[in-house]
Amino acid sequence: MSKKEDSQQMSGALGWIEKVGNRLPHPVVLFILLAAFVIVLSQVLASLGVEVTYFNSAEQEYITVEAISLLNATGINHIFNSAVENFTSFAPLGTVLIAMLGVGVAEWTGLIAAAMKKLLSNIPNGLLSAAIVFAGIMSNIASDVGYVVIVPLGAMIFAAAGRHPIAGLTAAFAGVSAGFSANLLPGPLDALLVGVANESLASSGIHYEMSITANWYFLIASTVLLTIVGTLVTDRIIEPRLGKYTGSYRPSDEPLTDQELKGLKNALIVLIIYVAIMAYLMFGSNALFQSIDETTGELSLSTFLSSGLLFALFLLFSLPGLAYGVTTGKIKDSNDFVEGMTEAMKTMGSYIVLSFFAAQLINYFDYSNMGTILATTGADFLKSIRLVGLPLLLAFILLTAFINLFMGSASAKWTLLSPIFTPMFYELKIAPEATLMAYRIADSTTNIISPLMSYFAMILVFMKRYDEDSGIGTLISIMIVYSGVFLASWALLFAVWYLFGWPLGPGAPIVF
Structure with missing residues (x-):
């Protein structure tokens, strides 16, 4: 019996999840069903006649939402009339394809493989998991960039080090998504969620305002905790369970030639120049990328980070890739440069097909109001059980983690839940900062096991590059471990923080 077979048999429930999940139809067919x-x-x-009523703090009014049928005349028209727009406006589609154009150039020329070899010669193998999980967590400062950069790089780095690439891919996925709210620095998500919470308090006549640093202390501790936990899960559970990698992907083990080393040097020079220019445009005296933030009225990079950063990443990979390719002779003319991007798009064919049907499913769920009905019904249930203090916050975490499986958007879900729970918990002497942090823990940890998650289909495609026999069952059976351990350890840290009454951020109490 092979190591992989033995580890799978001992995995019990995880092995059963993988087996059953992989017997499901192709992901495209599953999305259709x-x-x-x-x-x-x-x-x-x-x-x-199912309907729910909730308070919309932005509109300052109660809104009644009814379940909307997709099988009546209006619904059937919506299915046909929205199909193209659902696909073309599917947020991850453009993000992934544009990023992969740049990554494709860097990969096709050999820059990524050469850089991985050079990098791994200086980083101990035992620190790879920690580095990848930490990089994934930190990437959320730039919104969704980690999904299209850190996740595939995690697989490449593990493969180059002779370790199982899927372990690297899933470790990166866990860091990027399950640790989405943790970071060493406040970011755009902090501003967005704090703004919604402050509106919820004001609409309820509560004169209390949080700052963007409301959860900063706790998020710093969370970054350390999740990096350690993610590393242990990867090294002690996931990689041993996967066993020895037997797939077809094989990085070159030949030492770097003098020409390749020269190519790396030139690519690094181009990278440094590019980063310096971008830093000046973002933070210089005449920072062109700063614009007036509609919420604060001050200059900020929020628009650039949400809209312009993606093209910046395309250049971040393609320009050094071009320099490396020209130096090594891989790129001799413009046709070769385009060939690199074309090869990258060839591997994205299955993702484009998956995206079309995933976009339809997510739109139908949103159009029918099922997510809103589920969230509001869950909120009503939590209010009815009359818990207080820490048990109430832990119940809120579990409820939100469940809702998150069906309603992935952090902002949309918080816009719905905040007007209900932030004022309610405030009246129970629970600080709004604590309510927000409890929400963020739950919102992050269960994304990675939901097929409704926007980037789930993309992760499946990346995974199949290294193991064609893997499927939804493989991915979920791995990610459910990260999800459960992250949720439990993060909630435990929160409970300890609550019991000691430590501030969650500068001037941000956890209870009154």
């Missing part, structure tokens, strides 16, 4: 289920369920709920 799930979409059909949502269509039928929407008709059932609409026929039963």
